[in-house]
Amino acid sequence: MRLARLRNKTTLHVTGDGIRTGCGVLIPDTATLTHPTDEWYLHTNCYNCAYRLWPEHGPADYLCPHNGKDFPPRRKCAHGFDPQGCSVCTPPKPTNWPCPNGCIDPVDHIPGGRGGYVWATACTVFPPSRPLTDQDECVGACEPYDQVMKRANPKLRLDMSDSTEATCYHCGRDTRFPRDGW
Numbered sequence: 001m002r003l004a005r006l007r008n009k010t011t012l013h014v015t016g017d018g019i020r021t022g023c024g025v026l027i028p029d030t031a032t033l034t035h036p037t038d039e040w041y042l043h044t045n046c047y048n049c050a051y052r053l054w055p056e057h058g059p060a061d062y063l064c065p066h067n068g069k070d071f072p073p074r075r076k077c078a079h080g081f082d083p084q085g086c087s088v089c090t091p092p093k094p095t096n097w098p099c100p101n102g103c104i105d106p107v108d109h110i111p112g113g114r115g116g117y118v119w120a121t122a123c124t125v126f127p128p129s130r131p132l133t134d135q136d137e138c139v140g141a142c143e144p145y146d147q148v149m150k151r152a153n154p155k156l157r158l159d160m161s162d163s164t165e166a167t168c169y170h171c172g173r174d175t176r177f178p179r180d181g182w
Ligand SMILES: [Zn+2]
Pocket: 012, 013, 014, 021, 022, 023, 024, 046, 047, 048, 049
């Protein structure tokens, strides 16, 4: 493979045969061609060349660029992934760690680490909810999820979504909208 720079252009294309670039452009006489190199992928910045040549000529230990800005290509991790997306190379950070409640295993504080809610640690307390009416409604006023959880877990910072926060802990209705609004 050789790199090809067409006249007055900043794009470095790749060519296998010296006739056309990987992205399909006929290479004119005025183009500059490099010596053959196995490391073409480290030098090209033509997304279409890289993308089209990758399946056959791409290096197994690098990721094919995702777009025109994803150059030079990034190395895969030892597990075959983008290191950023690999849970071994980039493990999720424990939240609320060290634990204010005295947990001793950080896994208990990794979001989803024990398969629970992504915003809850293993030591998060879920208090019993109130009995509901026959219509599954709260007897008194609804109580937003985050109020109940903050009261039960004063030392934890629980990063739940807005819609979870606003949901009634007991009956599951959205407390942001009036109950009998229609
Ligand atoms: Zn190209």
